[in-house]
Amino acid sequence: MRLSSKSLFILLFSIISFSCTKSKSVDEFSTNQSLWKGKNIQNYTFTLRLICYCPPARTGPHVIKVVNGRIASVNGLPYDESKTGKLYPITEFFDFINTSLSPKPFRSEISYNPKYGYPEVVYFDFSEAIADDEIRYAIIKFVIN
Numbered sequence: 501m502r503l504s505s506k507s508l509f510i511l512l513f514s515i516i517s518f519s520c521t522k523s524k525s526v527d528e529f530s531t532n533q534s535l536w537k538g539k540n541i542q543n544y545t546f547t548l549r550l551i552c553y554c555p556p557a558r559t560g561p562h563v564i565k566v567v568n569g570r571i572a573s574v575n576g577l578p579y580d581e582s583k584t585g586k587l588y589p590i591t592e593f594f595d596f597i598n599t600s601l602s603p604k605p606f607r608s609e610i611s612y613n614p615k616y617g618y619p620e621v622v623y624f625d626f627s628e629a630i631a632d633d634e635i636r637y638a639i640i641k642f643v644i645n
Contacts, residue, residue, distance in 0.1 A: 528612065533594045535617030541590075542569045546618075547641040548587065552634065558585040561640070566590070590618045593637075600624055618642065 549561045564579075565572045566589045571579045574587060581587070588596055597610065597619060607625040612618065622637040 529594075529597070529610070532612040532617035532619070535612075536590060536594065539616055541616070541644055543567050543645040544590075545641075545643045545645055546590070546639050549638045549640055551636040551638070554585070554635075557583055560584075562587060564589075565645070567645075593619060593622075597622060613639075613642065616642070 543566065545563065545565045547561050547563050550559045552559065562574050562584060563576070564574055564587060569589055569591060571587060571589055573579060574584055579587065600608075607623070609621070609623040610619055611621045613620050618639060619637070620639050623634070624636075625634040
């Protein structure tokens with residue numbers, strides 16, 4: 501089978517475009533993770549909202565207070581994973597994102613705060629063939645304590 505020059509051009513353009521998109525995504529993640537780490541913010545509060553097919557106790561909104569890089573409280577109470585599900589301080593949230601990107605989800609979208617680098621909105625659709633596996637995390641408030 502012989503490819504026409506037009507077909508070959510389209511194929512090469514598609515490969516290059518895909519490679520650039522993937523590289524940009526990886527660069528954007530690394531750049532923002534470095535920005536966050538460089539700020540060395542250990543004490544902060546943020547509000548997290550999850551949008552998913554989850555129980556209401558999981559979706560929040562959750563006001564998460566972080567002291568010395570660890571979750572100190574959620575909604576004014578001691579953090580209890582059995583009530584809220586797994587939640588992360590921002591440094592560990594980057595680890596969660598990296599781990600979730602490894603198996604190459606069907607679709608992912610991440611936007612970052614331009615000043616601090618933390619992920620403001622994270623969306624994953626892990627499989628095209630599975631309904632209701634999508635999840636979106638949104639940090640809607642962030643305050644340094």
